[in-house]
Amino acid sequence: MEEKPQKWYRLDNRGLSNLLVVCAGILLYLGLTHLPQVKAAVGHFLDVLSPFIVGFIIAYLLNTPTNFFEREVYKTCAQKRTLAIVTVYLIALLVILVLLQLILPQVGASVVSLVNNLSLYLENLNRMAQELIQRFGLEGEGLTGFVDDYQTLMRKAADFLTSSVPNLLNFGVAVGNGVVTALTALIASIYMLSGKARLNKQLKKLIYALFPAKGVSHILSVSSRANTIFVGFINGKLVDSAIIGVLCFALTTIFRIPYAVLISVIIGVTNIVPFFGPIIGAVPSVMLLVIVDPWAALRFLVLIVALQQFDGNILGPKILGDSTGLSAIWVLVAIVVGGGLFGFAGMLLGVPTFAVLYALMREWADKRLAQKGINANGEPVPREPSP
Numbered sequence: 001m002e003e004k005p006q007k008w009y010r011l012d013n014r015g016l017s018n019l020l021v022v023c024a025g026i027l028l029y030l031g032l033t034h035l036p037q038v039k040a041a042v043g044h045f046l047d048v049l050s051p052f053i054v055g056f057i058i059a060y061l062l063n064t065p066t067n068f069f070e071r072e073v074y075k076t077c078a079q080k081r082t083l084a085i086v087t088v089y090l091i092a093l094l095v096i097l098v099l100l101q102l103i104l105p106q107v108g109a110s111v112v113s114l115v116n117n118l119s120l121y122l123e124n125l126n127r128m129a130q131e132l133i134q135r136f137g138l139e140g141e142g143l144t145g146f147v148d149d150y151q152t153l154m155r156k157a158a159d160f161l162t163s164s165v166p167n168l169l170n171f172g173v174a175v176g177n178g179v180v181t182a183l184t185a186l187i188a189s190i191y192m193l194s195g196k197a198r199l200n201k202q203l204k205k206l207i208y209a210l211f212p213a214k215g216v217s218h219i220l221s222v223s224s225r226a227n228t229i230f231v232g233f234i235n236g237k238l239v240d241s242a243i244i245g246v247l248c249f250a251l252t253t254i255f256r257i258p259y260a261v262l263i264s265v266i267i268g269v270t271n272i273v274p275f276f277g278p279i280i281g282a283v284p285s286v287m288l289l290v291i292v293d294p295w296a297a298l299r300f301l302v303l304i305v306a307l308q309q310f311d312g313n314i315l316g317p318k319i320l321g322d323s324t325g326l327s328a329i330w331v332l333v334a335i336v337v338g339g340g341l342f343g344f345a346g347m348l349l350g351v352p353t354f355a356v357l358y359a360l361m362r363e364w365a366d367k368r369l370a371q372k373g374i375n376a377n378g379e380p381v382p383r384e385p386s387p
Contacts, residue, residue: 051181055188059196062088064235066193085193103261110262226356229324233352236320241271243319244311251303257296258289267304271311273347275335278308324355 031038046053069084077083192199208216245268252260263285270281282304289297326334331351338350374380 051184052188054181054185055192058185058189059192060231061234061238062092062189063193063196064231065091081194085190089190103265106261107265110259113259222356222360225359226352229355229359230349230352233320233324233355237272237274237348240311240316240319241268241277243315244268244271244307247310248304248307251307252300255296255299255303257300257303258292263288263300267307273335273344274351275331276339276347278304278311282308324351326351326355326358330354330358 066081066084066088069087070080073087074080074083204220207219211219245264248267249260249264252263257263266285267278267281271277273280282301285304286297286301289300324331334350334354335347338346338348338353340346342350
């Protein structure tokens with residue numbers, strides 16, 4: 001029986017791999033030479049998917065409390081998943097209403113009061129500087145120039161805030177236009193939480209279809225580890241920042257520091273960023289208090305140093321534990337690199353992302369060392385004598 005000759009256009013595995021590499025190289029070249037168009041296309045694509053991205057973020061943040069209510073509170077109910085989702089969303093709605101009713105009006109009132117009284121605060125700051133010059137015989141020109149520059153900076157900030165007030169109407173229109181997007185994200189998050197088990201099965205089937213069976217278990221293991229690190233870090237950081245914000249409000253109220261609510265919100269929000277968060281929040285707060293009450297600024301500076309020491313040495317390790325497994329130097333590297341590449345989101349998510357990469361690299365290195373007969377300490381493993 002004669003064999004049928006192979007057609008010239010049929011590719012074996014090696015030829016197909018080479019073709020794919022060439023195509024990938026061509027696509028990479030075209031992408032680099034048309035980078036603005038690629039960025040615009042990617043940006044438009046992300047804008048279209050933004051409701052579902054936001055919905056995924058909401059579902060991811062609410063998944064942990066939903067699992068808790070499903071496992072601990074409604075474990076004997078028939079519709080325990082549905083009841084857990086309803087409970088979590090009601091709690092989230094209650095928290096948002098509390099923020100809108102209690103915190104945001106006070107923050108807005110503080111900003112308005114600051115803008116209205118800024119000229120008076122600057123006059124008091126100038127008068128205090130002149131008194132210090134006369135009392136201690138300081139070099140008047142340098143200190144006066146510093147005060148003038150500081151006043152100019154604060155006036156520019158006040159002018160910016162004042163000019164931005166009319167733009168709030170345009171912002172309100174933009175917010176109104178984004179209501180549909182917000183509702184879509186909310187509905188998508190509910191569907192994601194309710195259909196989590198089904199989505200996981202579909203995703204697993206897709207992974208098995210795309211990758212070799214031998215590598216699927218490793219992919220699932222890495223995904224599970226990454227999820228554990230991200231959930232532990234993000235949830236722990238949110239709880240830690242909320243506690244720090246409440247403690248800051250209590251202490252600023254006790255020590256009679258002006259604009260306690262506004263400053264506590266700044267400290268609580270910026271504390272989400274690891275390592276640099278306290279500095280990011282303390283600098284504008286101190287600058288604000290310097291023009292309002294310099295002695296209050298000094299008290300706040302001592303207070304915030306003590307508060308951040310408490311957070312870094314006691315509260316943070318108690319809540320976060322060793323969720324990332326990174327040393328201080330790698331945390332610093334992750335924040336700097338992540339912030340430089342992706343801004344605020346990079347500073348926040350750079351640490352858990354780097355923790356996942358670090359764990360994978362350490363696992364790979366341990367396997368390579370074991371193959372070469374070297375333990376984790378870099379020392380040769382003694383071989384057992386042959387009988």
